[in-house]
Amino acid sequence: MILRFGYVSTALALWEASPSRTLTFTNWKKQDEASRRDKLLFLTEQNLKNTLRIIHYNIAHGIDVYRMSSSLVPLATHPEVKWDFVTPFESLFKEIGAMIQKHQLRVSFHPNQFTLFTSPKEHITTNAIIDMTYHYKMLEAMGLQNDANMNIHVGGTYGDKEKAIESFNNNFVKLDEHIRMQTTLENDDKTYTAEETLTVCEQHNVPFVFDYHHHWANSGDLDFEELLPRIFATWERTGKVPKFHLSSPKSEKLIRAHADYVDLDFAIPFIQALKDFGKSADIMIEAKSKDLAALQLVEELGKMRGFKRIKGATIEI
Numbered sequence: 565m566i567l568r569f570g571y572v573s574t575a576l577a578l579w580e581a582s583p584s585r586t587l588t589f590t591n592w593k594k595q596d597e598a599s600r601r602d603k604l605l606f607l608t609e610q611n612l613k614n615t616l617r618i619i620h621y622n623i624a625h626g627i628d629v630y631r632m633s634s635s636l637v638p639l640a641t642h643p644e645v646k647w648d649f650v651t652p653f654e655s656l657f658k659e660i661g662a663m664i665q666k667h668q669l670r671v672s673f674h675p676n677q678f679t680l681f682t683s684p685k686e687h688i689t690t691n692a693i694i695d696m697t698y699h700y701k702m703l704e705a706m707g708l709q710n711d712a713n714m715n716i717h718v719g720g721t722y723g724d725k726e727k728a729i730e731s732f733n734n735n736f737v738k739l740d741e742h743i744r745m746q747t748t749l750e751n752d753d754k755t756y757t758a759e760e761t762l763t764v765c766e767q768h769n770v771p772f773v774f775d776y777h778h779h780w781a782n783s784g785d786l787d788f789e790e791l792l793p794r795i796f797a798t799w800e801r802t803g804k805v806p807k808f809h810l811s812s813p814k815s816e817k818l819i820r821a822h823a824d825y826v827d828l829d830f831a832i833p834f835i836q837a838l839k840d841f842g843k844s845a846d847i848m849i850e851a852k853s854k855d856l857a858a859l860q861l862v863e864e865l866g867k868m869r870g871f872k873r874i875k876g877a878t879i880e881i
Contacts, residue, residue: 566844569877570629571854575618583614584635611636612656626876629670629846650705661706673699673714681735682719682728689735700743715748718756748773753820757784772798775809776834811850824852826861
């Protein structure tokens with residue numbers, strides 16, 4: 565079996581490579597129309613070019629799994645801005661997508677925590693649809709709309725978890741079917757457990773991204789090992805191996821915050837469970853040190869008996 569590891573957004577080993585340079589609406593509003601457009605074009609170009617740099621870095625270092633920044637396009641979803649961010653950068657988007665496809669990388673997006681489908685307020689759902697559509701448009705521009713995923717959480721409870729899940733079921737289907745089919749759901753560290761999130765995934769036929777750190781903080785009644793057959797089953801229609809998230813607590817007091825690196829002792833029970841299950845998986849490292857943390861964990865695992873490092877961020881078991 566094969567375990568591939570990846571990281572989120574920014575390659576810290578690269579100089580000045582942020583793909584998330586942004587512009588606040590307040591600053592945008594202060595400028596004249598020409599300056600506004602020039603600033604949006606400049607920042608978006610920098611973000612896309614840095615994404616391309618990061619893709620090259622990943623290829624060079626054998627990192628096949630990568631989460632792209634949701635902030636590639638400043639103010640893309642702001643109702644008062646609404647600008648065409650695809651046409652001016654058509655070639656750059658295509659170049660990024662072509663590199664990803666050529667080297668068979670696995671990429672994804674993770675829209676922010678305000679992209680919710682559990683709210684009883686209609687405008688929250690409307691904004692969630694706008695945000696998911698924005699991410700999907702970027703995937704379309706890259707030619708990855710049938711391949712890459714957008715991962716979100718179930719959402720809030722608003723004092724009544726059962727009613728909130730009902731709201732999710734009613735609101736999620738308002739999303740375009742093509743976008744829904746590229747969506748994945750993840751358990752969180754305070755509200756929706758792995759089992760609860762998995763049940764929602766099964767109902768909507770969307771894959772489940774299991775987060776080990778979140779489960780450790782909010783485990784519910786079941787050990788995650790019991791859920792592995794169901795977790796893997798949610799990915800079957802995609803033809804892809806399941807995606808998992810891994811990080812470790814920052815401290816004994818800040819148990820939900822992510823540490824800079826992944827603590828090997830914390831991670832081993834999770835890795836061992838996957839090993840015992842015997843099927844390949846992709847693991848997104850969500851540590852603060854990003855690419856450095858992913859490569860360090862793979863190096864540590866590669867020194868253990870039964871684990872063979874066969875690529876920069878890939879382990880064979």
